[in-house]
Amino acid sequence: xxxxxxxxxxxxAAVLAGATAGSALAAEPLGKAADNAIxxxxxxxxxxxxxxxxxxxxxxAPKPGASAKDSHMIAxxxxxxxxxxxxxxxxxxxERKTILAPNLKEPTKFEVAVxxxxxxxxxxxxxxxxxxxxxxxxxVKMHVAALAIRxxxxxxxxxxxxxxxxxx
Numbered sequence: 001x002x003x004x005x006x007x008x009x010x011x012x013a014a015v016l017a018g019a020t021a022g023s024a025l026a027a028e029p030l031g032k033a034a035d036n037a038i039x040x041x042x043x044x045x046x047x048x049x050x051x052x053x054x055x056x057x058x059x060x061a062p063k064p065g066a067s068a069k070d071s072h073m074i075a076x077x078x079x080x081x082x083x084x085x086x087x088x089x090x091x092x093x094x095e096r097k098t099i100l101a102p103n104l105k106e107p108t109k110f111e112v113a114v115x116x117x118x119x120x121x122x123x124x125x126x127x128x129x130x131x132x133x134x135x136x137x138x139x140v141k142m143h144v145a146a147l148a149i150r151x152x153x154x155x156x157x158x159x160x161x162x163x164x165x166x167x168x
Contacts (some may be wrong), residue, residue, distance in 0.1 A: 030073075031081030040075035040163035043153050048077050051149065053132050055109055059116060059153075060089045061125030064161040068094055071125060074163060085126070088113065092126035100139055109133055112146035117154040124160040127153070 033041065040059050047057055058076035062068055071085040071093060091097045092113045103109040110133035116125040129146040157163060 044075040056130035058128040
């Protein structure tokens with residue numbers, strides 16, 4: 001499959017602002033990262049500790065047996081656990097798109113969203129990385145860094161089901 005590169009500043013701003021599509025879940029309170037005791041959260045926490053250049057790291061995937069359209073935020077350093085995926089999150093996972101976009105509301109942030117993979121290379125969701133950013137920073141380096149983070153995490157993901165298992 002070919003990767004598609006999409007530059008969508010407005011879409012990234014909406015994602016980072018926490019915009020929801022008006023689903024029933026949107027009315028319910030979102031979970032806190034500190035209370036998220038699943039393996040996916042352990043992986044996110046490890047990467048946040050290793051990469052001080054990251055501002056946000058969010059892992060999106062559907063629960064095993066759920067429709068791909070029922071994908072949601074399963075782990076992040078923000079208190080948004082359970083937030084249903086928006087169109088961009090779904091496009092990254094389902095259409096293998098990559099999104100590189102500055103945050104229009106917060107110009108010190110730059111988002112790179114890439115397909116999330118398991119150890120076999122199968123796409124199982126999407127990974128949103130938000131880097132510290134200053135005008136003129138090398139956006140290609142941020143893309144390469146996001147891919148390296150994704151690939152390091154993928155080596156530790158035997159399956160999407162493993163992400164939902166209790167953390168040790």
